[in-house]
Amino acid sequence: MASINTSTNDPLYLAYRFAGPSADLIVPAVALNFVALVGIVLNGTVLFVTVKSNSLRGSANFLMALICFCELVHQIGHTFFLVVVISGINFISLLTADLIMTPMLFASSCSLMAMFCAAFDRLFAVALPFKHSSIFAQYKLPYLLGHLLICVIYGAFTLNYVLGFAFENAGNPTTGVVAETFMGPVGYKFFAGTFIISLGSTCCYMSIFVIIRCKNGVTEQTNTRVLRSLVIILSINIGGYLFTMVMYQLLYAFGSILGPPIRTWQVGFIAGILLNVASGSNVVVLYFNSTDYRRVFKKEFQALKGYFCNKNAVHPISVKNQVRCANQNNKMNIIQLSQQINVKTINLNR
Numbered sequence: 001m002a003s004i005n006t007s008t009n010d011p012l013y014l015a016y017r018f019a020g021p022s023a024d025l026i027v028p029a030v031a032l033n034f035v036a037l038v039g040i041v042l043n044g045t046v047l048f049v050t051v052k053s054n055s056l057r058g059s060a061n062f063l064m065a066l067i068c069f070c071e072l073v074h075q076i077g078h079t080f081f082l083v084v085v086i087s088g089i090n091f092i093s094l095l096t097a098d099l100i101m102t103p104m105l106f107a108s109s110c111s112l113m114a115m116f117c118a119a120f121d122r123l124f125a126v127a128l129p130f131k132h133s134s135i136f137a138q139y140k141l142p143y144l145l146g147h148l149l150i151c152v153i154y155g156a157f158t159l160n161y162v163l164g165f166a167f168e169n170a171g172n173p174t175t176g177v178v179a180e181t182f183m184g185p186v187g188y189k190f191f192a193g194t195f196i197i198s199l200g201s202t203c204c205y206m207s208i209f210v211i212i213r214c215k216n217g218v219t220e221q222t223n224t225r226v227l228r229s230l231v232i233i234l235s236i237n238i239g240g241y242l243f244t245m246v247m248y249q250l251l252y253a254f255g256s257i258l259g260p261p262i263r264t265w266q267v268g269f270i271a272g273i274l275l276n277v278a279s280g281s282n283v284v285v286l287y288f289n290s291t292d293y294r295r296v297f298k299k300e301f302q303a304l305k306g307y308f309c310n311k312n313a314v315h316p317i318s319v320k321n322q323v324r325c326a327n328q329n330n331k332m333n334i335i336q337l338s339q340q341i342n343v344k345t346i347n348l349n350r
Helices: 011-016 023-052 059-076 078-086 094-100 102-127 129-138 140-168 178-182 185-214 220-258 261-279 282-289 291-349
Strands: none
Touching: 011 261, 023 059, 023 078, 023 261, 023 282, 023 291, 059 078, 059 102, 059 140, 059 261, 059 282, 094 102, 094 140, 094 178, 102 129, 102 140, 102 178, 102 185, 102 220, 129 140, 140 178, 140 185, 178 185, 178 220, 178 261, 185 220, 220 261, 220 282, 282 291
């Protein structure tokens, strides 16, 4: 692990390197991790119902589960930043941070590519439905593994240039927040990749919409519903990454006009929190726009509700049993006492 370059002129580092636990750093970390925790639960819910339900075994279900899994890993990684600032260390070297956050960085990149794979898969299914069904039925495992391999390759590609920059600038101080990993040249590359993938996903979804519009027998209501779903997917899932990267690059270039460095740093968390809201929104989008997922969510929720209701219902029964036993014991004691009194009375009469 590399040590921090103490001769750096980074203003944030100079201001807080000996500050110990500071509210200026801790409050944004807590806010970010709270949103991330909600996202972890929601994405975990999608994974749970996908694994448990036999009705969610299509290619789209697999890719959606892959997206949720990657986002879950991405959001778990924010706890590292929270630990750094709460401990009062406040800063560690860039290389150390990147090595520890390797799973998080890898998962974030895989998630972006998984979004494109999901868009392409839906385009394939709409444009050539019989061909898609035939290939998926005969070559299900290779088809899904092919998508997974593409995501892994892109994740490894991103990780390669991110860690390469970290090794070249190993001593740069960082608080451990992932946004600081994507500043400067690395950020430009990541933004370019995000933009290209987002553009490809957008083209896929717009092509889907055009194909559905051109098909005979498709009602206007169906078109409206599809358009609404596409807008939600584009604006929340893909748009969240684009907005965040644009905002961070603007802050990196023009953040000095906002005042003290800590203010610029804190403003950046607006984008970070919004991105994590987007990352955790998959379950909401699926619930309101997918009949299959909504049915499974309701079924599992009812099962969970029934489990806790039955568990809580045990206690009143046990209390009643205890009261009944206590009453029986009291009756036995009264009977025994009466018998003793009768015996004494008989003895006195004698």
